Amino acid sequence: MESKKTLPGTPIAGAEWDNEVYSFRKHSVQLRYAWDAGSAVSGFLEGLKEGRILGRRCNRCMRVLVPPRAFCERCFRSTDEWVEVKDTGKINTYSVSYVNNDASRRDKPLIVAVIEIDEASPGMGFLHVLGEVEPSKVHVDMKVKAVWKPRDERVGAITDIKYFKPLEV
C-alpha cells in the first residue's frame, strides 16, 4: 500500500455530527439481567453482609482464593472449604480516576486499587476504592483496612465495604 493512496471511508466531522447533517436512527434500550451468583459468590456476599471477607481453600494447592470460587482453576477441582480472612490488606497497585464510566469528567477524583487481602494466598486481591486519604499519600504496598457500611445498611454486595482506608500503625 503506497502511503499516498487514498483509502476508502467518509469521516464525519464533530460539527456535522452535532448538527445532524447525516441521517441516523436512534434506538434506546435497557437490557435487564438477573445473574445467578452461584454457590461461591453467594457465600461471599453473605459474608460481606455480616462484615466478614470469606475465601475458599483448595486443599491440593493449599491456596486461599479471594474472591472465592467453587473450583480451583489451577488444579481443576472443586474447592474444599470456607476460610474467613482479615479485612485488612496491602495495596498491590492503585490509580486516580478523573472520569466516570461514560467517559465524562468526575467532580472529584476517585482512588481505585487492587488490594491483596491479608491471610489470603499471596497476590490474592480484589478491586475496590480508597477513602480517607489524599492521592499523593497513597503508595504501593500501603497497608489498608476495610471501612464497612453500618450493619443495617449492608445488603450482601461488594459495596457493603464503603472503601478501604490507610491502616494507622
Added chain:
Amino acid sequence: MRRVAVVGAGMTLFRHRMLETGKEMAFEASRMALDQAGLDIKDVDSVVLGSAPDAFDGVHMKGEYLLDGAGGTCKPYTRVYVGGGTGVFVPIAAWWQVASGVADIVLVVGEEKMSPLLPHPQYAFWSIFDPILERPLGVTLLWIFSLEMRRYMHVYNVKEEDIALVAVKNKRNALDHPAAQLAANITVDDVLKSEPICWPVKRLDVSPTSDGAAAVVLASEDVARRITDDPVWITGVGWNVDSTYWTNRDLCYPEYLEKAANMAYRMAHISDPKKEIDFAEVYDPFDYKELHHMEGLQLARRGEAPKLTREGVTQRDGDLPINPSGGLLGVGNPIAAAGMMKIAEVFWQLRGEAGKRQVKKPVRRGLAQAWGDLMQVGTVVIMER
C-alpha cells in the same frame, strides 16, 4: 499442516466517526484486499470475521448483521472473538481453515464501529466487568489499565517519561499512514502535561475510539503460487488466555503473552526471538502496553523495553522497529480492525510496499500481536517472505 500465505490486504480510513455503516466499511476493506490479491468474491471459499463487543453497534449477534458486507452471503461464514486480541486472532482462525485443507481461499475481515454507542463508546466497557463483584464499584476500562501501568512502573522502576516516548514515536510514525486518525508531531512534555484521565494514564497515553475496517486474504500454497510472485507466509500462530481473576495475578508481566508467543515461536522454529524477528507490530492501545508487550514477546528482557525505546532501537530506522505503522496510538483503535491493520502492515512491510513507512533495514520476518479481555489474552502471528 499445509502452508498458508497472505496474498492481499486492504483497509479503510480510521476515524472517530465514519458515515459508512459497519457493513459498508467491511465491504470497502474486503474489496481492497481482494483487488490486491487479484481475486473475486466468487473465488473465496470461506469468510472469517472479527469484531469486538456487540454493545458498540447496538446489534446482537453482529457477526450475522455484518455478514453480507464481509462477503459471507451464501458461503461458510463465522465470527471469532477474543476481546481486544480479536484482530490478530481472526487470521489465526482463517489459518486453520486453510492449513487443515478445508478451505483454499479465506477472506479475513476485522470491523469495528464504536461510534454508535451513546453517550460514549467507553460506556460499553462497563459491561465487560463482573456484574456482581466489579460493576457496582462504577469500574471503567481505564481503571484496570492504569492499575496495570502503575504496577509495571512500580516493579521495574519505569518513569512516565520513558513511557511517553512510545506515544511520541507512534504518533510520529503515523504521519506516514494514509489511514491515520491521530498522527502528530508531539513531545514527551506534551504527553506528560496532557489531561490526566486515570493517573498515571493521561490523554496522550491512550489510543482513541474509532470506526474502521481492515481485511486480508489467505490462500493455500498452490493457490498463492498461482496468483502471486510475492506471497507472505504465515509461519507461526499462537494465542493464550489467562485466568479471569485479574486481581489475583501480578500485572507487571504478561505471562499469557509469553505463552502465546512461545506457541508461535515453536511453530516458526524461532529460538531467539530478539535476533530472529526483524520488526514487530505490537498492540499499543496505551503507550505502556508497547513496552509490556515487547517484554512478553521476549523481544526485550523484563523491564528492558523502556531502555531500548530510549536508545532508539524501536524507531523505524532502529535495529528492532516496533510499530512502524504508527500503531493504535497514531493510526487509531477500531478494536478488531486495529489488530488486522497490524497484520496488513506486516504484510506490506515484508513485500516492501509500505512506502514512506518502510523500515530501513531489510526485513524477512515480522510479528503482529494483539491483546485484550481483562488484561488476559495474547494473540500472535508470525509472517515471513
Added chain:
Amino acid sequence: MTKVAIIGVGYSGYAPLTPHMSFKEMMFEAAKRAYTDAGINPRTDVGSFICCEEDLWEGISITDEYVPDQLGGAQRAVCTVSDDGLVGLINGYMQIKSGLADVVVVESHSKLSNVLSQGDVSSMSFEPYYERPFLTVETAVALEMRRYMFDRELGDDIPAMVVAKNKKNGLGNPRAPYSAILSMDEVLSSPMVCEPLRKAHIPEPADGCAVTVLASEEKARILVDQPVWIRGVGWFSDTPWVSQRDFSKAVYAEGSSKMAYKMAGVNTPAKHFDFVEVDDSYGYKELQHLEALGVYTKENIKRAVEVSETDLRGPLPVNPSGGKISLGDMVEANGLVRVVEAVLTLRGQGPRSLRGAKHALVQSWRGPPTASGSTVILEV
C-alpha cells in the same frame, strides 16, 4: 491428515431454571463430566479450548473473559467462536486436522433464565434501519412458516404432528425437561402468537451447558474404546436480509450439508443415516431442514410425517432425543447439545431401538433471525 473423533461428552443444567449455580459453576460441572468421560486432565492434555457464546445472551460484553477458569483453560489457548456450538466443534475439528492441537475441548452454554429482557435482546439482532422498526422474532418466523407451508401445501396438522412426535421422543430422554404426551389437537388449540405460529410450536427457553472433547486419531485410540468419528463438516450462511430469503427452503442447511457430504463421501443421504438430529424449531423447521439435507424431498416430506416415517421406530428416526422442542432452546448451545445426544446414541446409551446405530447426522440452525447453520456427520 489425521481423522478426528469425539472422545468425551458432558452436560449440566438442561432445565428451565438453574438458580443453584452460576454459569461458571454450570460449565465446571459439564466440563468435569466430559473430561472424566474422555479420561483426560484439562490442565495437561488439552491443546485448545473453544467456547461458543454471544455477549448479549450473557449480559457481559467480551464474555470470553469469563471462560477459561471453569474449563481448566487458564493460561491455555482459549477462544470464542461467536456462533452455534456446532460451528465451534467444526473449528475444533479443523484445529486438529491442521496439526495445531491433538485434543480440543468445545463448550457452549445457555443461561437464558438470567436474561430478563429476552425480547429486547432478540429485537437487537435485527438490522437496525430497515428491519428492527417492525420485525420481531415471531413475525420473522411466521412469515417464513406461512410461505413454506403454502409452497408444500401443508395444513396446520403437519407442524403440529412434528411437535407432538418430538415431545413424545423426549419422554425417553432423561435430559429433556420439556418432554410430554401432547396431542396434535392440544398443539392446534394452543394460543396463536403470530399466524400461523402458535405458542406450542415455539421451543421453551432452557439453561444448560454441553462440553465435547475432540481428539486426533492417534490420541483417540489411546484414550477411549469407543471414539465417535467426525466424517464430514459444513457450515453456511444465506443472506442476512430476512426479506430477501427464499422462505421455501433452508439454503444454509443445503449449503452446509453439501459441504459435509462431499467431505464424508455421502452420495445418497436419504439412505445413509440410522438417525438424524436436526433443528426442529416451530415444527416446520424440522421438515424444511430434512428437505435441505436431501434426506427427504419436497415431494415426499409431507407423506413422511403423515405415515410416521420419522418416528422413533420408523425407518428414519428424526430427533430421537426429542429435539429442541423437548430439550429446550439453549441458544448458542443448541447444536452442541445435539452432538452430545447423537454421541450417546451412537454409543448405545440412547433409545433402545437405536442400539447398533452407526451413522448419524447432526444439523443446527443459529435461530431467528439468522439464516446460518451447520452440519456434522458422525460415525462409529
